[in-house]
Amino acid sequence: MPRPGAALLLCLVLLSLPEPPAAESPLQLPTPQNVTIYSYNYQNLLTWAPVKVDNGSVLYTVQYNTLACDWWEEINCTNITKTECNFTDPDIKRFWTITLRVRAELGQVKSDWVETNKFVADKNTTIGPPVIVNVDSTPDSLFLNFLHTVKEDTLQYLVRYWEQSTNKQHETEWTKNTRIGLLNLKQLTVYCFQIRAKVQVFDDNIGPLSKTKCHKTAASGAMRAGFVVVIFVAATVTVVILAIVCFLFIQKFHQVVKYWFQPPFKIPPHIGEYLKGAEMPVLEELQNNCAEEDPWDSLSVFSSAEESQSLVSDTLNTNVHSNSRSIESEKT
Template identity: 95%
Template sequence: MPRPGAALLLCLLLPSLPEPSAAESPLQLPTPQNVTIYSYNYQNLLTWAPVKVDNGSVLYTVQYNTLACNCWEEINCTNITKTECSFTDPDIKSFWTITLRVRAELGQVKSDWVETNKFVADQNTTIGPPVIVNVDSTSDSLFLNFLHTVKEDTLQYLVRYWENSTNKQHETKWTKNTRIGLLNLKQLTVYCFQIRAKVQVFDDNIGPLSETNCHKTAASGAMRAGFVVVIFVAATVTVVILAIVCFLFIQKFHQVVKYWFQPPFKIPPHIEEYLKDPEMPALEELQNDCAEEDPWDSLSVVSSAEGSQALVRDTLNTNVHSNSRSTESEKT
């Protein structure tokens, strides 16, 4: 049996000994810190800070439970090395109230579980704005066509719009339609708008506004007809003015215009060289020779084949006698 003095001394020394820390304890790991849930457009992600140890690689396991069944179930995040876990699982409904927990593991050594707050995807996810597909414009309306990446029937949409030259804003009613018309607008006016979405079940889960888009309304039929008339009148006046200017220009610069359109005739070089030949008869001699010759005309009347032959013979005889007489006159 131990002596009473030694036992008393041991009891006095035990409280003063330092306790081993959790990191040094072979039976316990530190718990993951900064456990947070991020959710955007129903894409759910659980993240946490890594647990640091001197030796080995720490693994992590994530579990969840629901109010309907107070039992912990595993998801696709068991013995993972990453410090995040995506729990966008179709088996976990968006309207369920769930709680998640995570712990660190190193061989047989495990940390305590760290639980999150209760999470409901319909209520806690952030609903991003839809994407504009196209805008149809009329003289007094703009029709916005858009789509959302979330395929949920519980989403509703609202449009905030204003005239670009003013700060007075208007809002449409919440609707499930992905085509919204902005009515009673001014024609040929630029309007700007933003769109946001929300979950129909939870009125407080309203997403942020989209980027500002601006479009211009079209012109009415009467205004388009007025534009056509104005353009026609302007074109007519322009043509008349140009015609008057051209007429006055021609009157003032008649000789210049005539020179442009009727340049002086120039004899081709080969003909001019031929005319300068000294052996060529003078132009006056050619004219006198032409004047001395008696012009004659021949008239032929064809009535039958025999008459035609006789007429041809008479014509040939007449030409022969004429040529002989001209020859005799040249000899004399």
């Protein structure tokens, strides 16, 4: 048996020896960065920056839990290659308070989990403005008809409006109706408006205002009648002025107008060819006579009553003699 001193010395030597190196654990992936939740009209999206590695394709897994349940559950984002996860899941209620977490995986190598802040869709989603379908205009009001992509009974709407020429703004009351009237307006005036929506919860989630749109109010019946009268009077005055201008133009340029409507006589070409073959220069004589003649505008006949009666009697006697002569010739 070894002596006690030797045994003690051996124990001291063994204790002084360094410990053997432990087995190396696999390398750990870096955690995803910039983990952010985006939510618009209850469409929920979790995004993060990609984890870069030298070799291989990194996969990601997303889980969630609620205040009522202390364990983590998977959603439709397990072993995915995309750096985003749409967690608009009907099983995840809008009023639940949830927390999400994401990690990177490369084979057996995994990163640590990265958790998000607590998220409640009813409070944290952005409620966008509704879409205006049409605007009905009357002389003293505008009626806005709109729809929203979110079908939720807790949605309410408000309209901010103002006259385009001023900066004084007005707001309607919050209402669930999808038709809002802007009343007591000026006729034939342009008004601009914006609309917004909110979710009525414990802390109201009010969405942003829509883009500015403008519309003009209509005219009243009396004003439309006045416009018709003004247009009729203006048209009548215009016609009278044009008639006076035309009359003065004709009076001043009488010869020119007469020349336009009574151009110089010209012998037709086929008659001219025929006359060229005649012995007498008839064509030249006709043309010269026509050029020298000044056509009359009117013809006036003045006669006394006695001359008219004698003219009628002479005409009748002439007709009787001519008829008797024709009858005698037929007998012979």
